[in-house]
Amino acid sequence: MAKISYVHLNGTVTVLDVPSGNSVMRGAVLNGVDGIVGQCGGGAMCGTCHVYVDEQCGVQLPPMRPVEDELLYGTASERRENSRLSCQLKITENNELDGLVVHLPEKQL
């Protein structure tokens, strides 16, 4: 279980305990967090679960696979240095993502 904070555009924050085995995307979708679509269900195919990772939160992220890098060039909101696809951020038994803070982009589609 990892505590993940989703920061909405208006500054409000949704904090969720996301069980291991789920991704940051799936945690949001299952709990009705607006701002993450996840159209392909986590297959790293659609680029609609784009988030900006808060660099102040100090959480170490898994490396980016080439397909994620490719997809981030086609997201609806601009790609920034801290852009990631939240479907590729998986909560593991070791809880490396605990305390992660992600900012939701303006649009996903």
Place this chain on the structure above:
Amino acid sequence: MSMGTTSSPTPTPAAEETFPWERVCPFQPPQSYELFQTEPIRQVTLRDSGLRTWLVTGYHNIRLLLTDPRISASRKHANFPFYFHAPPEFRTETSFIGYDEPDHGQTRGKAAVTFTNRRVKMLREQIEQITDDAIAAMLQMTPPVDMHFALSLRVPMTVICILLGIPEDKHEFFQENGTVLLGGIATMEQRQAALVDVNEYLYELVALKEREPGDDLLSRAIAEYRNAGQSYEQRDLVNLCRLLMNGGHETTASMISLGTAALLEHPEQLALLKADDSLIDPAVEELIRYLTIGDIAVPRVALEDIEIGGVTIGKGDGILCLVLTGNRDPEVYDNPNDLILSRGKRGHLGFGHGLHYCIGADLARLELQIVWSKLFKAIPTLRLAKPFEEMGSKERAVIYGLWGLPVTW
């Protein structure tokens, strides 16, 4: 009347009728879909296979089910909902469309990078040139011309062949066999023969790419297997190639022809599109939603009992997610049966949903945007060469569409 159209004005009660049901009008769902208003998840008997299967309808039900890890896309399950006489090879010789994780991700990953939005955008100029050439060639012909063959099939076929590294002289061969493999009227023997012919060529092609790699998807997939130290069988690549080939041309071609007919039959919408270039992106999304040519192309099997919408789909049961019902869901779309180009946006179920979301979605979008941007400018007087009601439609085919699109100008 062309083959394939046997629409009946008074359908028999759906309970006695085997599924798939026919669309009375190609722009509207089969009349019996009205039954889903009171019973959105129900069982039916499938045509040819005689299997009982679940029909799951509605935007939210379908999205929920297609991201549920308890469903399988594998064709190997006894109850996999085939609605035609499927040869045994259709169960075994599939590619990632019929795989579950982890095989699905591993195989799909070999092709995925080629179809990302960024890579697809790089193809724009090439697709524009292919489209210009096809339209110019069509204009050299004496109308009426069957646009389905002169343009609709030609553009996506040329593009997918370039991506896969297939020479131009094989386009017609794949076009003909694709129609047999995905069409609604082929017999099992015809499907089997088409599969043998296509595979024979693809084995040669894979061997060629192994010997002489080029700048194409197939060569890159081989290199990826080798670089990762993974073993592969030629068969894996043949099946991957055939999937991308069939998925890459028949679908988009159907959208071009049926979409063009829809625009011509909705002149007020077409006028808006002609007057405003910026309408093309939403127009493409709306046409994909409105027509949903893959309505019956999302089959699954339940791996465990799944409770959804008040019913329990039993372990091992077959499921068809009728994505047209999701795309016409009145809870999601106001006046869902109307074509309103300006409201189009992504988020519809026209490319499916979940892990098997169409790998070629962005490529298809770009092809459709380019074709419709150019077609009505190049031929402003384009019109159907016979009444739309007389066009033959591919009823019960895996990919819905028209058998042809005779046009004049």
